[in-house]
Amino acid sequence: xxxxxxxxxxxxxxxxxxxxxxxxxxxxxxxxxxxxxxxxxxxxxxxxxxxxxxxxxxxxxxxxxxxxxxxxxxxxxxxxxxxxxxxxxxxxxxxxxxxxxxxxxxxxxxxxxxxxxxxxxxxxxxxxxxxxxxxxxxxxxxxxxxxxxxxxxxxxxxxxxxxxxxxxxxxxxxxxxxxxxxxxxxxxxxxxxxxxxxxxxxxxxxxxxxxxxxxxxxxxxxxxxxxxxxxxxxxxxxxxxxxxxxxxxxxxxxxxxxxxxxxxxxxxxxxxxxxxxxxxxxxxxxxxxxxxxxxxxxxxxxxxxxxxxxxxxxxxxxxxxxxxxxxxxxxxxxxxxxxxxxxxxxxxxxxxxxxxxxxxxxxxxxxxxxxxxxxxxxxxxxxxxxxxxxxxxxxxxxxxxxxxxxxxxxxxxxxxxxxxxxxxxxxxxxxxxxx
Numbered sequence: 001x002x003x004x005x006x007x008x009x010x011x012x013x014x015x016x017x018x019x020x021x022x023x024x025x026x027x028x029x030x031x032x033x034x035x036x037x038x039x040x041x042x043x044x045x046x047x048x049x050x051x052x053x054x055x056x057x058x059x060x061x062x063x064x065x066x067x068x069x070x071x072x073x074x075x076x077x078x079x080x081x082x083x084x085x086x087x088x089x090x091x092x093x094x095x096x097x098x099x100x101x102x103x104x105x106x107x108x109x110x111x112x113x114x115x116x117x118x119x120x121x122x123x124x125x126x127x128x129x130x131x132x133x134x135x136x137x138x139x140x141x142x143x144x145x146x147x148x149x150x151x152x153x154x155x156x157x158x159x160x161x162x163x164x165x166x167x168x169x170x171x172x173x174x175x176x177x178x179x180x181x182x183x184x185x186x187x188x189x190x191x192x193x194x195x196x197x198x199x200x201x202x203x204x205x206x207x208x209x210x211x212x213x214x215x216x217x218x219x220x221x222x223x224x225x226x227x228x229x230x231x232x233x234x235x236x237x238x239x240x241x242x243x244x245x246x247x248x249x250x251x252x253x254x255x256x257x258x259x260x261x262x263x264x265x266x267x268x269x270x271x272x273x274x275x276x277x278x279x280x281x282x283x284x285x286x287x288x289x290x291x292x293x294x295x296x297x298x299x300x301x302x303x304x305x306x307x308x309x310x311x312x313x314x315x316x317x318x319x320x321x322x323x324x325x326x327x328x329x330x331x332x333x334x335x336x337x338x339x340x341x342x343x344x345x346x347x348x349x350x351x352x353x354x355x356x357x358x359x360x361x362x363x364x365x366x367x368x369x370x371x372x373x374x375x376x377x378x379x380x381x382x383x384x385x386x387x388x389x390x391x392x393x394x395x396x397x398x399x400x401x402x403x404x405x406x407x408x409x410x411x412x413x414x415x416x417x418x419x420x421x422x423x424x425x426x427x428x429x430x431x432x433x434x435x
Contacts (some may be wrong), residue, residue: 024085125193308401343409
């Protein structure tokens with residue numbers, strides 16, 4: 001299936017019969033392969049995994065030649081265009097690209113953006129991207145706009161082009177993985193929420209991580225808007241990071257958001273408001289929409305009480321900065337904190353200092369015990385269990401009425417779960433089975 005505006009693009013940019021290579025057989029890579037196939041390109045999809053799920057293989061082989069296993073120069077030797085999936089760093093594939101010019105190596109996000117005629121709002125940051133992106137989508141949709149919300153969450157942009165009605169506004173959550181392989185991506189409104197040590201198992205250092213984030217602004221013009229949190233001014237205020245008009249915002253409480261606790265969420269609300277103002281959203285409309293907006297699943301999600309103890313699922317908190325923000329959201333309620341998983345970087349000692357006086361107990365589980373235990377036990381009682389279930393049950397035996405048991409891992413889930421949703425879902429199961 002090809003939408004009318006993809007047909008229009010195909011008439012102007014001839015990919016028919018050209019050799020294209022898609023790297024990565026995830027959701028975005030498969031969507032890119034399907035779009036290239038629809039445009040008449042010869043598609044090869046390569047993935048470093050030795051084997052892929054049978055359903056993935058079946059889906060790919062409908063539209064592309066599939067090659068799995070270690071990459072080689074031969075895979076790219078005849079390529080007219082290479083489309084990179086998020087999370088696949090182009091620099092690691094440089095030895096295999098040969099003489100292929102950089103302009104022919106593009107991110108899936110950038111490739112899809114070639115087709116887009118509607119204005120784009122793109123949101124990046126270490127924490128709060130999904131909440132802010134979703135809120136922006138609701139503000140626009142409930143103000144009468146036809147909106148597509150996707151990118152790093154939900155639906156890849158290539159998938160939108162193939163299957164969905166034309167939107168008035170495109171709202172995209174954008175990760176550093178996507179941006180690092182972008183050169184010409186041009187959002188009309190670009191939002192930068194914050195930055196904290198994250199994905200340092202992927203990026204070489206914080207400077208590379210920051211440079212990837214700033215790529216979001218590099219193609220903007222004076223007619224565009226950059227919405228940037230005030231905390232970033234010391235870091236990038238002196239850089240010429242964009243030609244766009246820059247609006248610096250803070251966490252001032254302009255709107256009442258009863259379901260979005262914490263100072264960090266007040267900042268997210270302000271970012272969303274600054275992003276949608278130029279699209280005709282009125283303050284009174286925004287006030288009502290924001291007051292009714294509820295956080296998404298796995299983001300400070302209150303899943304219930306047992307014996308007067310509240311259980312909060314914040315499985316999406318994969319950075320230490322997100323953990324600190326979550327802990328601060330509960331005021332004076334004692335927090336019993338569950339942490340563990342694959343560590344992505346950050347200063348655990350600084351996190352401990354920020355949580356002092358707010359956390360009553362830390363229950364570690366799974367991987368990264370050797371990273372967390374030493375710094376945290378200087379401030380809090382700390383235990384370790386092999387599984388999340390064992391750690392949660394241990395904290396529950398110590399909890400008193402009025403306490404909060406908070407799953408806010410500060411890590412990726414990949415030691416024990418395929419993703420943060422599975423981790424959060426397991427926490428809900430554990431809660432449901434507690435007596």
